[in-house]
Amino acid sequence: MSTLAAPPVEARREARAARSERIRLLVRSPLVVFGAIVVAFWIFCALFPGVVCPYNPIFDNNFVPSQPPSWAHPFGTDTNGRDVFSRVLAGSRAILQISVAATLIGTVLGTSLGLLTGYLRGVVDDVASRMIDAILSLPLIITAIFIVTAVGNSGRGVVTLIIGLIFTPVIARTVRAGVLAESELDYVQAARLRGERSHYLMFSEILPNVMSLVVVEFTVRLGYAIFAIATLGFLGFGVAPPSPDWAAQIYQYYTLIDPYWWMTLFPALAIASLVVAVNLVADGIREAYER
Amino acid sequence: MIRFVLKRLGLALITLFLLSVVVFAVSNILPGNVGRSVLGPFATQESVDALNDQLGTNRPLLTQYLDWAGGLLHGDLGMSLQRQVPAWDLLGPAIVRSAKLAVLAFILCIPLSILGGVIAALRYGKPTDKGITVAGISLAAMPDYVSGIILILIFGIWLGWLPVTAQWPEGAGPLTQIKYLLLPAMTLSVVLFGYIARITRAGVIDALDSDYTRTAYLKGLPSSVVIRKHVLRNALPPTIAVVAVQIGYLFGGLVAVEFLFNYQGVGLLILDAARFNDLPLLTAGILLIGTVYLVVTFLADLLYATLNPRIRLGGVE
Numbered sequence: 001m002s003t004l005a006a007p008p009v010e011a012r013r014e015a016r017a018a019r020s021e022r023i024r025l026l027v028r029s030p031l032v033v034f035g036a037i038v039v040a041f042w043i044f045c046a047l048f049p050g051v052v053c054p055y056n057p058i059f060d061n062n063f064v065p066s067q068p069p070s071w072a073h074p075f076g077t078d079t080n081g082r083d084v085f086s087r088v089l090a091g092s093r094a095i096l097q098i099s100v101a102a103t104l105i106g107t108v109l110g111t112s113l114g115l116l117t118g119y120l121r122g123v124v125d126d127v128a129s130r131m132i133d134a135i136l137s138l139p140l141i142i143t144a145i146f147i148v149t150a151v152g153n154s155g156r157g158v159v160t161l162i163i164g165l166i167f168t169p170v171i172a173r174t175v176r177a178g179v180l181a182e183s184e185l186d187y188v189q190a191a192r193l194r195g196e197r198s199h200y201l202m203f204s205e206i207l208p209n210v211m212s213l214v215v216v217e218f219t220v221r222l223g224y225a226i227f228a229i230a231t232l233g234f235l236g237f238g239v240a241p242p243s244p245d246w247a248a249q250i251y252q253y254y255t256l257i258d259p260y261w262w263m264t265l266f267p268a269l270a271i272a273s274l275v276v277a278v279n280l281v282a283d284g285i286r287e288a289y290e291r
Numbered sequence: 292m293i294r295f296v297l298k299r300l301g302l303a304l305i306t307l308f309l310l311s312v313v314v315f316a317v318s319n320i321l322p323g324n325v326g327r328s329v330l331g332p333f334a335t336q337e338s339v340d341a342l343n344d345q346l347g348t349n350r351p352l353l354t355q356y357l358d359w360a361g362g363l364l365h366g367d368l369g370m371s372l373q374r375q376v377p378a379w380d381l382l383g384p385a386i387v388r389s390a391k392l393a394v395l396a397f398i399l400c401i402p403l404s405i406l407g408g409v410i411a412a413l414r415y416g417k418p419t420d421k422g423i424t425v426a427g428i429s430l431a432a433m434p435d436y437v438s439g440i441i442l443i444l445i446f447g448i449w450l451g452w453l454p455v456t457a458q459w460p461e462g463a464g465p466l467t468q469i470k471y472l473l474l475p476a477m478t479l480s481v482v483l484f485g486y487i488a489r490i491t492r493a494g495v496i497d498a499l500d501s502d503y504t505r506t507a508y509l510k511g512l513p514s515s516v517v518i519r520k521h522v523l524r525n526a527l528p529p530t531i532a533v534v535a536v537q538i539g540y541l542f543g544g545l546v547a548v549e550f551l552f553n554y555q556g557v558g559l560l561i562l563d564a565a566r567f568n569d570l571p572l573l574t575a576g577i578l579l580i581g582t583v584y585l586v587v588t589f590l591a592d593l594l595y596a597t598l599n600p601r602i603r604l605g606g607v608e
Binding site for chain 1: 302305306307309310312313314317318321322328425428429431432433434435436437438440441443444447448455542543544546547550551561562564565566568570573574577580581584585588
């Protein structure tokens with residue numbers, strides 16, 4: 001019995017060593033660190049808008065409207081006389097909430113579906129793979145617009161759920177490939193010979209071994225989710241005013257870009273900084289795991 | 292080669308069929324009551340019933356699907372509810388306009404991004420490589436309209452070189468049209484640059500690392516010949532396949548870019564259809580985009596196979 005118990009302990013120690021090695025690799029890359037700092041900054045703003053915003057982003061509309069950037073208002077004021085700087089700082093909240101929730105939904109559902117289709121194979125797998133191909137032949141934004149229109153509601157919850165559901169097949173496909181590769185390995189065969197049940201095999205044997213794939217997928221998809229939600233917001237399917245939201249601000253003010261450029265440019269730069277930072281981190285994590 | 296083509300064609304047709312089923316299901320089952328969802332909560336029950344009658348959405352789903360799919364096979368994409376004209380009359384010209392924009396975007400970005408990818412690979416690990424790679428990741432990650440806004444500000448407003456909308460004056464010649472399309476096309480190229488440069492770089496690095504490249508160097512060929520005849524010829528086919536697949540994803544970007552520049556292409560048409568709850572037009576447009584994507588991917592597969600002798604000569608399935 002003791003000889004049987006030894007490998008898991010060994011394996012666990014190895015896994016821990018691999019994890020600390022990966023973290024060391026991540027911390028050594030200046031780009032990943034830079035990305036992480038930017039993401040942390042926006043998360044902080046999302047959690048504590050009251051601490052970072054010099055003025056109330058929604059109700060403080062008693063300034064001179066449409067003023068260009070100055071010392072008092074580094075990003076200027078908008079047509080309603082609100083401080084754009086405060087609105088930009090407070091604007092990370094909605095997009096972070098929606099994108100993280102949507103990515104979580106997609107990751108949980110996609111991982112389950114990937115485990116099932118990769119493990120069961122056969123007809124379920126064939127049918128699911130073809131369906132996934134069909135859905136993936138449409139760009140994300142267009143699928144999202146289509147479903148939002150068909151459902152007739154573009155509220156926060158609906159958008160979150162739709163993006164999550166669209167991610168599901170994509171993540172499922174990646175996880176499925178990982179599961180297929182793992183199923184060939186001896187430890188799965190051994191567990192099967194021990195007479196373990198399917199759900200034990202899937203969740204306790206295979207899942208921990210495809211977890212790194214899932215982590216990479218999550219970070220990569222998070223970047224896409226921010227991209228998609230920011231785009232939907234700009235197209236008018238997003239957070240309703242007067243809530244501060246970068247994409248909604250751009251949607252509201254982009255036609256006034258000449259001469260009121262500051263109302264559009266600063267929210268746009270904020271979106272760019274968040275999305276690029278998330279992608280730098282995701283790219284670093286992908287490289288660390290693929291090593 | 293023929294087997295390869297037939298197999299791919301068969302897969303594409305199956306996928307197209309499934310796409311039509313999915314699209315049909317979304318537009319006919321999700322709304323619950325199609326007439327109600329088009330007309331809104333304040334419409335009278337009679338007008339909702341009348342619209343459902345006109346659209347035929349009160350019949351069994353299977354009959355509806357067969358009817359609709361039969362119409363599609365005859366080239367009948369349905370009627371636009373909002374404008375009361377056949378959907379094709381709107382989609383046809385819009386597709387042509389979007390294609391103009393897309394072609395210009397590809398002409399702008401393909402040479403630049405392949406060059407960027409090759410340079411990055413040849414300078415592998417050096418600052419030039421890092422710079423190109425990070426720029427590529429950043430540009431590809433940004434929503435199209437964000438880069439569009441920055442380009443509008445720089446070239447349209449501060450420098451004043453280019454028009455900020457894509458609506459050229461009536462009867463403008465091709466050169467004027469290109470001038471008006473330049474900013475939106477640049478916006479699309481910015482995103483594509485990231486993808487294409489990244490794939491090119493990976494392909495070239497792989498090829499540089501291979502035994503045949505080492506052999507070519509060892510037998511004394513000058514490096515320009517090795518790179519042109521050995522490295523690029525092996526590295527570019529996968530790049531071409533990726534470029535072709537990006538054409539499909541370009542449609543996703545077209546929606547935001549056409550909206551930003553107010554350009555009446557297929558993206559803006561779909562967006563308007565969604566805004567006005569014009570489900571038949573939206574459904575037709577989406578199916579059209581899916582079809583274009585599948586056709587393009589199929590052609591990309593063929594092109595890839597033709598460029599790759601291992602598939603052309605039937606060695607690999």
